[in-house]
Amino acid sequence: MRLYLAGPDVFLNNFGAELLGAKKALCARYGVEGVSPMDGQLAPGGLDPFAQGVAIYTANVRHMRSCDGVIANMTPFRGISMDVGTAFEMGFMAAAGKPVLGYSNVTDSYAVRAESYYRGRHHEGVDRYTEGTSIESFDMTDNLMMAGAVHASGFEVVRCRVAAGQELTALEGFEACLRQLQRRR
């Protein structure tokens, strides 16, 4: 079984090589193959920035099509929600009927984070125009489409409390996803 390793991991140092390497090693221990979005990607020479982005999109889609499921790092990234590229990938795999699993290293529900975002006035320099919009409150880690997809796959989003500063790198939640998958196989 090939598992696509979705997440903002690729924005860490050296395209997240260390974290993604550790994830692949963990996968191997559970008898599955972890596939990094970066696998086989070369810096495309001579392309303008937009075309480079498109080339990476194409490679990521190819990886997803070659995989049998996804484990997504849903930890909030640059804001109160998870990385939108990862959200796209969860939707992509859900539509393909492949198992969708995910973990977040921040345990508060989405509603709690959104309320604190407005209460702290953090939105004022960012998107003041969202003031007064309704906040979904389904006791889920993020927008309901994510938890919905994981639930529809027969799994549960893992919420993991980790030490400050380890939010993007701690792997307990990732391993808990592998255990969920193992129980099902």
Next chain:
Amino acid sequence: MRLYLAGPDVFLNNFGAELLGAKKALCARYGVEGVSPMDGQLAPGGLDPFAQGVAIYTANVRHMRSCDGVIANMTPFRGISMDVGTAFEMGFMAAAGKPVLGYSNVTDSYAVRAESYYRGRHHEGVDRYTEGTSIESFDMTDNLMMAGAVHASGFEVVRCRVAAGQELTALEGFEACLRQLQRRR
């Protein structure tokens, strides 16, 4: 042709009834049918919040499967990126091989917004742990998976400058998407 109307529109007053109604009327003028995520959804009685969220997920997926394409409102929502539920839906439709279109009522590229997020220290009350992560810079409106999907469909993300306060409701960008689609049909 049935078009799924993805976006944070549903978080506006009365589940975005006014905005989604206006989008449907515009769709009709272009000879297509706009499908709102809220169509036919009843407040599910007697369910706990999580199960309510799952019920909405299921209904949204049914709507997406019944549609032939999507126009996504990609305007940044509660942060520097678009709504993650909408991102999920773009991925879902891309995997199904259906045309993916989108618009943003904020014109800055993602890189510009992300840099301003850190420069203004807006991240400090939100996700300080993302400090130092690399910022993708492909002259795209958001994470490359979105623009990549729109591009792979043969379209372009519409960037629309609108009056302050109209970011979530202005429809010029939406109509520009309908025109792109019309030129292709």
